[in-house]
Amino acid sequence: MFDTISDYYDTVNTYFTFNLDKSWRSLLIEKTLTPGNPSITLLDVATGTCEVLKTAYETFPDRILNSTGIDPSAGMLSFCPSKLKLALPPSTPPPLLLTSSITTQTFPHLFTHTTISFGIRNIPSRSSALCNIRSHSSSPLSCPSSHTCPHPSRLGILEVSYTPHYLSDITLSNLSLSTPLKILTSYFVHYLVPSIGYLINGFDKYDEYRHLVDSLEAFPADFEREVEGLKCEDGGWKLEEVEERNFGTIKVYTFTAV
């Protein structure tokens, strides 16, 4: 599906978010990469057109030892090389880009940090994806000694998360000052986003944008609990923080491997 909209993906994002998407990805990178292991081996899941990897190298040019981006859409990944060329510090090896699904891919080494930006709700099996990431993450339990691996891996997830509020949902008991904004956001997302996507991308792309909005509306409001409740073979994820932007509709969740 993303192959069909990849040509306009970055442009549409910029318009829909009034260019705020870049600051949200910067927040993801800062929240995920700031504490913890000073030498980063980064996995970016659902890497798309490599906006997150680009931001990571621009923010922490000296700390990233190596990075990997994974996405099944070759169309999205095709935008990465030219974009990354400008962002990578001199003599830095380019990220390894894998055209593959995170639910099945295995990696030859562990990662100290993993990021997922606007991707987790598009992955059909969230639990398989998050457990696969966990099995490729370092934790004190998997370390030979606390000296060689003092920091547990961190996972940062950026996602749109809101409960749609339509006029018909409003009652006296749930009325508050933020109600008009919630209603406006719900109608904007439900009706205008697919239509604008359709106008920019072409008349045959309405279904793709409809699907994006449907997946957004189906995303659980208590996603962090879902992640904390996972019992993976190699352990699980402990919630560190949920940072909100845009009246709580944009969230950056950070977890550590346990």
Ligand SMILES: C[S@@+](CC[C@H](N)C(=O)[O-])C[C@H]1O[C@@H](n2cnc3c(N)ncnc32)[C@H](O)[C@@H]1O
């Ligand atoms: C909305 S885009 C996000 C792209 C990018 N992370 C960003 O911030 O703009 C969602 C991406 O998830 C990818 N995706 C869907 N299923 C996936 C899977 N099973 N494994 C990895 N990526 C997946 C899609 O191909 C698409 O590029």
